[in-house]
Amino acid sequence: MELSRRDAIAALAAVGIGTGGVALYRSDVFDDGSTDGEATLDDPVDTMIALATVVYPSEVSGIDEFVETYVVGRVEDDETHERRTVQALTHLEGYASDEFGDSFVDLSPDERDAVLRDLGIQSARPNPDGSDVERIRYYLVNELLYALFTSPTGGELVGHENPPGHGGGLDSYQRGPDA
Amino acid sequence: MAVDDSKDRSPSERVDVCVVGAGPAGALTAYSLAERGHDVVILEAGPRFSFEDRLRRMEYSLRPAHDGLEVWEMGGDRDAYASTGPLDYPLNDVRVKGVGGTTLHWLGYVPRYHEKDFEMESRYGIGEDWPISYDDLRPYYAEVEREMGVAGAEDNPFEPPRESPFPMDGFSPSHSDSLLVEACEELDITVHSIPQARNSETYDDRSPCVGYGTCIPVCPSGAKYSADVHVAKAEAEGARVIDRAPVQRLAHDASGERLEAVEYATPDGETHRQEARQVVLACGAIETPRVLLLSESDQYPDGLANSSGAVGRYLMDHPLVMTFGTASEPTRQHHVGFSTSGTHQFYDHEEPTPGSFHIGFLNYAGPSPVAAALSNGDWGDSLVSDVSTEVTGHIGTEALVEQLPREENRVTLDTSQTDDHGNPVPEVHWSVGDHAIETAEAALEVQRDILETMGARVTWSTNPRSPASGSHPMGTTRMGSDPESSVVDARLRTHDLENLTIASSSVFPTGGAMNPTLTIGALSLLAAEHIDEDL
Numbered sequence: 187m188e189l190s191r192r193d194a195i196a197a198l199a200a201v202g203i204g205t206g207g208v209a210l211y212r213s214d215v216f217d218d219g220s221t222d223g224e225a226t227l228d229d230p231v232d233t234m235i236a237l238a239t240v241v242y243p244s245e246v247s248g249i250d251e252f253v254e255t256y257v258v259g260r261v262e263d264d265e266t267h268e269r270r271t272v273q274a275l276t277h278l279e280g281y282a283s284d285e286f287g288d289s290f291v292d293l294s295p296d297e298r299d300a301v302l303r304d305l306g307i308q309s310a311r312p313n314p315d316g317s318d319v320e321r322i323r324y325y326l327v328n329e330l331l332y333a334l335f336t337s338p339t340g341g342e343l344v345g346h347e348n349p350p351g352h353g354g355g356l357d358s359y360q361r362g363p364d365a
Numbered sequence: 366m367a368v369d370d371s372k373d374r375s376p377s378e379r380v381d382v383c384v385v386g387a388g389p390a391g392a393l394t395a396y397s398l399a400e401r402g403h404d405v406v407i408l409e410a411g412p413r414f415s416f417e418d419r420l421r422r423m424e425y426s427l428r429p430a431h432d433g434l435e436v437w438e439m440g441g442d443r444d445a446y447a448s449t450g451p452l453d454y455p456l457n458d459v460r461v462k463g464v465g466g467t468t469l470h471w472l473g474y475v476p477r478y479h480e481k482d483f484e485m486e487s488r489y490g491i492g493e494d495w496p497i498s499y500d501d502l503r504p505y506y507a508e509v510e511r512e513m514g515v516a517g518a519e520d521n522p523f524e525p526p527r528e529s530p531f532p533m534d535g536f537s538p539s540h541s542d543s544l545l546v547e548a549c550e551e552l553d554i555t556v557h558s559i560p561q562a563r564n565s566e567t568y569d570d571r572s573p574c575v576g577y578g579t580c581i582p583v584c585p586s587g588a589k590y591s592a593d594v595h596v597a598k599a600e601a602e603g604a605r606v607i608d609r610a611p612v613q614r615l616a617h618d619a620s621g622e623r624l625e626a627v628e629y630a631t632p633d634g635e636t637h638r639q640e641a642r643q644v645v646l647a648c649g650a651i652e653t654p655r656v657l658l659l660s661e662s663d664q665y666p667d668g669l670a671n672s673s674g675a676v677g678r679y680l681m682d683h684p685l686v687m688t689f690g691t692a693s694e695p696t697r698q699h700h701v702g703f704s705t706s707g708t709h710q711f712y713d714h715e716e717p718t719p720g721s722f723h724i725g726f727l728n729y730a731g732p733s734p735v736a737a738a739l740s741n742g743d744w745g746d747s748l749v750s751d752v753s754t755e756v757t758g759h760i761g762t763e764a765l766v767e768q769l770p771r772e773e774n775r776v777t778l779d780t781s782q783t784d785d786h787g788n789p790v791p792e793v794h795w796s797v798g799d800h801a802i803e804t805a806e807a808a809l810e811v812q813r814d815i816l817e818t819m820g821a822r823v824t825w826s827t828n829p830r831s832p833a834s835g836s837h838p839m840g841t842t843r844m845g846s847d848p849e850s851s852v853v854d855a856r857l858r859t860h861d862l863e864n865l866t867i868a869s870s871s872v873f874p875t876g877g878a879m880n881p882t883l884t885i886g887a888l889s890l891l892a893a894e895h896i897d898e899d900l
């Protein structure tokens with residue numbers, strides 16, 4: 187199932203962000219990532235895309251453009267969200283290099299999955315003000331899942347073309363499954 | 366989300382009307398009076414929320430990291446309360462403080478009360494009669510339907526008589542409804558649409574419904590009516606709104622027959638007095654009696670306007686009972702956040718008990734995709750297969766049930782706890798009662814019959830002895846013609862104070878089983894007309 191820029195825009199709309207038709211570039215938005223963490227990030231958007239390749243199901247394609255549009259739009263006017271996203275990514279990156287000897291983006295999909303499991307993300311409570319791991323759950327993993335499951339294509343993965351969070355009109359609720 | 370602390374919150378010079386509370390009751394009264402040329406100040410305990418933040422609030426409502434109260438910033442010392450009855454009363458889940466009041470969070474079903482709801486004592490020998498009838502309220506019902514913008518179809522044979530069509534076409538039934546309708550046909554149950562304060566088309570410059578599916582607790586498009594609409598209209602007619610200004614007490618003159626001023630606090634820690642010729646208390650059915658009890662004086666040692674002793678008593682709600690099941694086919698839930706069909710067939714009963722109930726078919730049974738995905742823990746392919754299984758095949762029905770007024774169900778002051786201004790918090794004592802239990806049992810039986818006839822497997826149903834609150838507190842400053850036993854008269858003015866009016870479901874002598882807000886709105890417009898005559 188192909189995710190599109192339209193899906194990303196729908197997902198952004200679900201968090202109150204209109205993209206106003208302006209193309210955003212990741213370099214306009216993110217700092218270089220070398221904030222206060224020990225590990226540095228080459229590119230926060232690349233790390234987020236690498237994360238999405240594990241968090242999103244394998245049948246989904248078009249992840250790069252979807253994630254880039256969503257993530258860049260999401261933090262554009264929200265410095266706190268940007269700072270916290272970069273902090274969470276930096277923590278993820280630090281763990282990947284310490285325990286797996288490579289940058290998160292250069293790990294294989296199985297290794298990326300293992301990073302998440304080793305960190306305990308599966309049972310971590312999503313908490314924007316919590317521990318590093320809880321923030322990874324909130325700002326990275328749940329952020330990506332929220333974007334996916336409030337977009338029409340994400341909804342369709344589970345048989346629902348107009349999921350809550352997406353203003354997809356009034357036709358779909360009247361239609362049967364075979365229509 | 367940003368709040369403005371720097372606004373001028375000092376009182377206006379003595380105004381015609383001071384309205385306390387900016388929910389639908391306060392907003393409609395204020396608008397109606399401002400439109401007639403009166404000088405109106407509205408004091409609202411909560412903040413003014415920005416419309417632009419609604420999508421962010423929707424995100425909070427959909428992400429499990431955020432507690433439900435966070436959406437409209439409820440809770441904390443400001444909203445402390447005690448629930449001491451046999452049934453928990455989850456007060457902060459059933460109200461919102463802010464410009465718009467609880468309609469920011471509500472669902473928006475707006476049926477009229479039936480004739481019988483006004484005549485319980487004469488018809489059945491239980492409860493009380495209202496001092497007004499359906500016919501008295503009928504023109505105000507039509508007016509408030511136009512004000513709020515109600516979408517509805519005239520397909521309901523059980524509805525009381527109406528004089529004009531609904532302002533907007535109704536919403537078509539859902540796919541899920543069609544599965545239940547077949548079962549209802551077999552059971553001889555007539556199904557019809559539900560009137561909603563929700564735009565099926567552009568109305569009053571507000572958006573039509575676009576299907577965000579998050580009506581409770583927030584509609585980001587503004588298609589669902591909320592009372593900030595009439596607060597804005599009141600302001601356009603010259604009314605002034607002071608937000609974050611919780612009223613602490615009402616002060617009367619030496620005679621004890623008239624109010625002089627309304628005392629309110631502001632975020633800078635100051636207390637102010639707003640003088641007014643007329644005062645309208647519209648704080649909802651819990652805070653309205655609380656303000657009266659907090660306003661005790663030498664003349665009114667048991668609380669203002671409380672010579673009857675009825676202030677705070679006879680608290681009613683609509684016990685909410687639900688039955689859920691799973692069907693063997695997809696039921697396509699959560700495409701919209703509201704119900705589109707139901708039945709009022711069981712509303713007008715012959716015998717006193719079981720009493721009235723009405724059933725709605727849910728379009729949002731079971732978890733939504735995003736809720737299921739975010740609460741699962743896992744990710745990737747296994748997540749998708751879990752979520753697909755979790756979200757399909759749910760079917761559900763709800764029913765609101767009639768509860769009789771009982772003296773022991775009441776709101777008092779809990780002096781062992783104080784709020785952020787040092788005032789005793791409300792203590793709510795709520796129990797169900799035999800009439801409501803028997804009515805709930807009857808409703809549950811019909812719900813089960815419908816689900817089983819459609820071939821669903823019933824998976825869960827409410828215990829009729831411990832139903833949830835229907836989020837409709839009522840009855841705590843009851844209306845009546847006898848000052849010995851009621852707090853307000855038929856025009857909603859207190860028997861004790863000639864310039865104090867109460868606009869709220871707190872004036873309902875009995876509660877019926879219909880969602881109350883259209884009736885609250887109709888009564889508010891009726892009260893405004895009388896206040897206008899007094900001014």
Ligand SMILES: Cc1cc2nc3c(=O)[nH]c(=O)nc-3n(C[C@H](O)[C@H](O)[C@H](O)COP(=O)(O)OP(=O)(O)OC[C@H]3O[C@@H](n4cnc5c(N)ncnc54)[C@H](O)[C@@H]3O)c2cc1C
Pocket residue numbers: 385386387388389390391408409410411458459460461462463464465466467468470471472473474475581610611612613647648649650652653656836837868869870880881882883885
């Ligand atoms: C989840 C949910 C779903 C609902 N669905 C429906 C529905 O479908 N249909 C229906 O008819 N009803 C529904 N309701 C109920 C409906 O919201 C209320 O009946 C309605 O909002 C009551 O209007 P009101 O103006 O009397 O009180 P409110 O809307 O509660 O407003 C009262 C206002 O007074 C303010 N206030 C309180 N104390 C003070 C004070 N001391 N000083 C200053 N201001 C004060 C409060 O901050 C608040 O803003 C629902 C409620 C909930 C919670």
Ligand code: SF4
Pocket residue numbers: 563573574575576577578579580581583584585586587588589701702703
């Ligand atoms: S489904 Fe509910 S939340 Fe969405 S636009 Fe319609 S009324 Fe608003």
